[in-house]
Amino acid sequence: MTLLDRVLRRIxxxxxxxHEFSVVNVLDCATRLAAQAFLGALPALFVIAAFAPQGVRDQLVSSLHSVLGLHDDALDQVRQVYSADDTAETNSIGIVGVIVTLLSATACSRALQRTCERAWQMPRAGARLVAWRWVVWLAVWLVDLLLQGxxxxxxxxxxxxxxxxxLVSGTFLWWWTQRFLLGSRIPWLPLLPGAMLVSAGVLGVVAWSAIYMPGAVERSLRQFGPFGSLFVLLSWLIVLFTVITIGICVGYVIAHEEPVARRLGTPPPPTPPTPPTPPAVAGSAA
Structure with missing residues (x-):
């Protein structure tokens, strides 16, 4: 018996x-979420900022500074993006561009919904049940981002x-996120452990960002120019969504531990369907 087998038997x-990590495929989900956020949600921030008043732009810069820990050249680069001329930006984007960008941003909502479903071993919800939820979740996420500063x-x-x-606001956000994107198919209380873990994990990432991100972004800017910060940001998103995915998965396992499940009223995990018995071949008994 290997050391791993002995550990698994004892604990x-x-x-x-x-088992939960393998079912969800944590790194695959985290990478997909990071890619969707990078390609969809972040461009939506620029589009919304193009039509927002300067006060909202300043608040967004402050929030990005708080979350990412940016300063000096990197923060100046963000300020330049959100301080461009309103008329020039709105003319270049156009109404069609706004609609396409916002619809593309819902890909992040869809990926997060699928991660929650895989973690809670739920079948895919019908489009009628969740399609409008993708837009609502994205709007709530944008408001939450503005409040981070x-x-x-x-x-x-x-x-x-x-x-x-x-910590408290993050717990409420991720508690509601799981409930909302799962289409209210899981009761509130079993979702609480995962929400608390995700909130604590995200707060840890923010604290780590204040130490790591400024130097990493400045080095990338020196080596690769303006595109260097994009590479660092994508790596940061992968770390962030890895922490989020792990928190949801660990919350699922904790919620199904026998003492916790009784207190929270956790529904039992779905039973995998029994494969059909193959029909007997005539004459096989002979």
Whole structure:
């Protein structure tokens, strides 16, 4: 018996985690989510900023500074993007471009919905049930992103209040996200452990970003020019969505642990269908 087998036998929880990670395929889901956010959700930020008043743009820059920890050249680059002339941007984008960009951004919502369904071993929901939810979730995510700057600063009080506020608001966001994108097919309480883990994990990524991102972005800008920051941002998104996916998966396993499941009223996992018995071949008994 290998060391891994002995560990899995002594700690069944670890075995259930490993099984859940393999079922969900964590890295595959995280990479897909990062790609959809990079190609769809981030361009939507630029399109919305093109039509937003300057106050909203400034708030968005402040929030990106809080989340990514950008400063100096990298932060100046973001400010330049969100300080361009309104008329020039709106004319170049156009109404059709706005609609196409926003519809493309819902690909991130769809990918996140599928991740939640895989983690909770749920079948795909019908388009009528969830299509409108993709747009609503994207709108809520944009509002939450705008609030990250004030939350990080504790609405002027400081990080001593900002950290608990971010933790609580993140818990509510990811609690609602799972419930909403799963089409209310899972009760509220079983979704709470995953929401708390994701919120804590995202807060950890934000704290790590303040240390890692400024130097990484500046090095990339020196080596690759303006495109260097894009490479770092994509890597950051992969880390972020890996943490989110792991949090949802671990929350599922915790919610199905026997003592926790009784308290939360977790529904039992779906039973895989029994394969049909092949018909007996005539004369086989002979």
């Amino acid at each position: 069944p929880f670890i075995g259930r985690l490993v 004030p939350l990080h600063d504790g609405f002027g009080v400081g990080t001593a209040l900002g950290v608990p506020l971010q």
